[in-house]
Structure formats: structure tokens, C-alpha cells
Amino acid sequence: MAYSSGFSPHPRISYANAAPTSAASEAEYVELALAEVCDPQKVAAALNDVLPHGFVILDVAEGRPESLGDLLQVSDWRVTLAEARPGVLADAASRLLDRDEYTVERLTKNGMRTFDVRAAVLILRAIDDQTLELRSVHQAPLVRPDDVVTALRQLDARVPAQALLTRLAQGPLLGERIGDPLRESPGMPPE
Numbered sequence: 001m002a003y004s005s006g007f008s009p010h011p012r013i014s015y016a017n018a019a020p021t022s023a024a025s026e027a028e029y030v031e032l033a034l035a036e037v038c039d040p041q042k043v044a045a046a047l048n049d050v051l052p053h054g055f056v057i058l059d060v061a062e063g064r065p066e067s068l069g070d071l072l073q074v075s076d077w078r079v080t081l082a083e084a085r086p087g088v089l090a091d092a093a094s095r096l097l098d099r100d101e102y103t104v105e106r107l108t109k110n111g112m113r114t115f116d117v118r119a120a121v122l123i124l125r126a127i128d129d130q131t132l133e134l135r136s137v138h139q140a141p142l143v144r145p146d147d148v149v150t151a152l153r154q155l156d157a158r159v160p161a162q163a164l165l166t167r168l169a170q171g172p173l174l175g176e177r178i179g180d181p182l183r184e185s186p187g188m189p190p191e
Contacts, residue, residue, distance in 0.1 A: 002033035016068040017075075020144045023165040027075070029181060031068055061182035071181040072138060074122065075170040077145045079132040083160040090126035092156040096148075097124055104150045115143050117151040122173075124148070137173075 012033030040060035120143035123135035
């Protein structure tokens with residue numbers, strides 16, 4: 001592990017676009033600076049040996065010249081609203097997609113912020129009566145999936161307030177798919 005310099009050195013770890021608090025994720029990325037070149041598979045095995053149960057390193061790759069944060073352009077989410085009645089989510093999603101703009105407010109550490117939810121939504125569709133598929137663009141300020149749920153509730157009060165949010169993927173947007181940020185970037189053919 002590489003450490004920062006100075007009076008109080010810390011491990012050089014960088015989290016890129018971490019999921020919001022209370023959201024589950026199957027696609028989180030972290031950059032670790034190492035003191036020497038190591039076999040990526042040995043790094044993955046060593047990390048999996050010491051991480052708590054439920055935290056699993058799925059893949060390791062050598063660093064790329066691009067910033068990992070810049071490669072994480074979009075996310076796919078599964079939004080589960082277990083108490084939704086038939087047709088409500090599909091109708092609310094359609095109403096949001098019909099808008100050119102739709103803003104919501106969220107309290108942040110710097111006070112109340114306004115977010116244009118519609119500008120961040122690329123895909124929003126009901127998978128079934130209680131589940132939405134969401135693809136959102138990472139923009140500044142970042143629109144979170146709970147902001148989308150807030151917008152849906154404002155459009156239709158029948159949309160349940162409690163949602164289970166699960167990030168399924170994140171990476172560069174390559175045409176109609178999300179690419180592997182460890183090995184692909186826009187304009188670069190996949191390995």
C-alpha cells in the first residue's frame with residue numbers, strides 16, 4: 001500500500017462516485033495506490049481475505065491514465081417500491097419522461113439544493129408493478145435515484161415513499177450500453 005507524505009501519512013485510497021447512504025450496490029469502484037507493481041489477481045485475493053463478509057472484490061485492473069471518476073459517466077439502478085399498486089409506477093415514470101425539465105429539492109450539507117431530475121434520466125421504465133429500471137447520467141450536481149423517487153411522488157402521490165435502491169452497473173456510456181470502466185472508454189474499442 002502506498003501512503004501519503006507528511007506528518008500523518010494515510011493510505012492512498014480514492015472512492016469514485018460512491019452510492020448514496022442506504023443504497024445497495026453491485027458496482028462500486030475504488031482506486032488504491034500501491035508502493036510497487038503487483039499482480040492484480042493477487043491484490044484481489046489479498047483484499048478478499050481481509051474484507052468483511054458481504055464485501056467482495058470482483059475485479060482488479062491496473063490504473064489507467066484517465067481519471068476513474070471521469071469514466072463513471074452513467075449508472076443503472078433497480079428501484080423497488082414494494083407497496084406500489086398496479087400501473088402506478090409505469091404511469092408516474094411516463095409522466096416524468098414527458099417533461100423537458102423537472103426539479104426537486106434536497107437538503108445537502110451546504111443547505112437546500114435544486115436538482116433537475118429529468119435532465120439526468122436516460123431510461124426510466126417499469127419492469128413490473130413494483131420495480132423500475134433507471135439509467136441516469138452523472139452530472140453536477142449529482143441526481144441520485146432517491147431524487148427520481150421524490151419526483152415520481154410529486155407527480156403521483158400514490159408512489160410509495162420507501163424504495164430499495166440497488167446500483168447494478170456504472171461506467172462509460174458506449175452507445176446503448178455501459179462499458180467496463182477498468183478496460184473501456186469512449187472512443188476506445190473493448191479488449
